[in-house]
Amino acid sequence: MPNSNNKINCNRRGGQEAGRRELVSRSLQSAQHCLEDQDFGTAYAHYLLVLNLAPELKNNIKETFQFTLFKWAEELDSLSRIQDLFNCYEQALELYPNDEVICNSMGEHLFRMGFRDEAAGYFHKAVKLNPDFADAKENFYCVANWLVERWHFIMLNDAKRNLTYLKAIENAVCSGCKSVLDIGTGTGILSMFAKKAGASFVYACELSKTMYELARDVVAANNMEREINLLHLKSLDIEIPKDIPERVSLVVTETVDAGLFGEGIVESLIHAWEYLLLQPKPKNQVVSTGEYGRVIPASATIFGMAVECRDIRRHHRVGTQEVAGVCLSDSVQFFSPTYATAGSEETVEPYTTEKLSRIPGGYVPLTEPCQVMTVDFNDLQVMIFVFNLFMNNESFVF
Known part of the structure; x- marks a missing residue:
C-alpha cells in the first residue's frame, strides 16, 4: 500500500x-x-x-x-x-x-x-x-x-559668515532662547552652534535626503547625535506635537540665495511664526521673564543700482537682425524665462545673477547704490505683505 x-x-x-x-x-x-x-x-x-x-x-x-x-x-x-x-x-x-x-x-x-x-x-x-x-x-x-550644490562649500569656507551666525545664536540662547529649530539645516552647522551655546532642545529639518544623511554624519562626528533631533522633512510639513513636542523660541535658517527670496525663506518663516514659533516679544514693552519667539537672521536688506553692461545685455537681448545669412524677423519676440509671468509654467527663476567683478569689459554705474527694501523676519505682517506682493506679480525685477 x-x-x-x-x-x-x-x-x-x-x-x-x-x-x-x-x-x-x-x-x-x-x-x-x-x-x-x-x-x-x-x-x-x-x-x-x-x-x-x-x-x-x-x-x-x-x-x-x-x-x-x-x-x-x-x-x-x-x-x-x-x-x-x-x-x-x-x-x-x-x-x-x-x-x-x-x-x-x-x-x-x-x-x-x-x-x-x-x-x-x-x-x-x-x-x-x-x-x-x-x-x-x-x-x-x-x-x-x-x-550637494557648490555653494555649500563656499558657505562652509566663509569664516566671517560662520562666526557672525555663531555670535548671534550664542546671544539669543544666552538671552533666554532654550529651544531651537534649524530650517534647511544643510550640513547641520547652525544646529551644532545652538547646542554648543547651551540650548536645551535643538531640532533641525532638511528636505534633501542626501543633505539630511550628510548632516547626520557631521552631527555624529561631533558626538551630538543624541542632542540634535534631525528631521527629514520640509519645514512646512512639520507638525506639533507629531514631529516636535511644542513651539520653539528660536528659528535659525539660511534659506536665502543671491536675490534673497529664491529659496522660499518668506513662505517658510510665515509658516514658522504661525505654527512652530512662540509669540514674538511685545514691541515697546519691557518684559523680563518668559520665552518669546525670534528668528535669526533678524532681517535682510536688498540694495540696487542701475548699471550699463554690454555683456549682460548680450546674454539677455538679441542684438542682430541676421545670423549667418538667416534673418530674424522684427515680428518675432524673444523672452527669457526670467521675465515670464509669475505663476506661468515657463517661469524658471524670478531673477538671474551675475558676478560683476568677473564680467568681460566691466560695467558702468548709472546710479548710486540705493536701498530697495528691508524685510523684518521677526514681523509676521511684514512678511505676509512681501509674500503677497511677489505672489501677485507686482514684484521687482532683479
Whole structure:
C-alpha cells in the first residue's frame, strides 16, 4: 500500500512538472510574438510569469527581459502611468536584485521625475555592483552635483559668515532662547552652534535626503547625535506635537540665495511664526521673564543700482537682425524665462545673477547704490505683505 501511494505522488509530481514546462514554453513563445508585435506590456507579463515559474531561466532570458522592461517603462512613462512604471521596476528588482543595468534605468526615471535623492541611491547601487559601468558612474556624478550644490562649500569656507551666525545664536540662547529649530539645516552647522551655546532642545529639518544623511554624519562626528533631533522633512510639513513636542523660541535658517527670496525663506518663516514659533516679544514693552519667539537672521536688506553692461545685455537681448545669412524677423519676440509671468509654467527663476567683478569689459554705474527694501523676519505682517506682493506679480525685477 505505501508503495502504491508513493507511485501516485510521483505520477502527480511528474504531471505537475510537465504542466509547468508546457506553460513556461507557451509563455516564452507568446512573449516573443508580443515583442514582434511591439506589445511590450503583454510581453512583460509573460516574462514575469516565466521567471516566477522557472527561476532557473533567469540568466538565459535576462537581456530579453531587460529590453522588454525598458520598452514597457518608456510606454508607461509616455502615458503618465507613473505608479505602474515603478511597480514594474520593483518587480524586476525582486527578480534581479543585483542587476546594475536595471538599477541605473530605475535611477534615470526617478531623476527625470525630480526624485533626485532616490535616483542617487539607485545610481550608487549600480556603481557598487559594477564599478566599470560608465553610464551609472556618469549619472551618479551628475546627480551628486545637483544634491550637494557648490555653494555649500563656499558657505562652509566663509569664516566671517560662520562666526557672525555663531555670535548671534550664542546671544539669543544666552538671552533666554532654550529651544531651537534649524530650517534647511544643510550640513547641520547652525544646529551644532545652538547646542554648543547651551540650548536645551535643538531640532533641525532638511528636505534633501542626501543633505539630511550628510548632516547626520557631521552631527555624529561631533558626538551630538543624541542632542540634535534631525528631521527629514520640509519645514512646512512639520507638525506639533507629531514631529516636535511644542513651539520653539528660536528659528535659525539660511534659506536665502543671491536675490534673497529664491529659496522660499518668506513662505517658510510665515509658516514658522504661525505654527512652530512662540509669540514674538511685545514691541515697546519691557518684559523680563518668559520665552518669546525670534528668528535669526533678524532681517535682510536688498540694495540696487542701475548699471550699463554690454555683456549682460548680450546674454539677455538679441542684438542682430541676421545670423549667418538667416534673418530674424522684427515680428518675432524673444523672452527669457526670467521675465515670464509669475505663476506661468515657463517661469524658471524670478531673477538671474551675475558676478560683476568677473564680467568681460566691466560695467558702468548709472546710479548710486540705493536701498530697495528691508524685510523684518521677526514681523509676521511684514512678511505676509512681501509674500503677497511677489505672489501677485507686482514684484521687482532683479
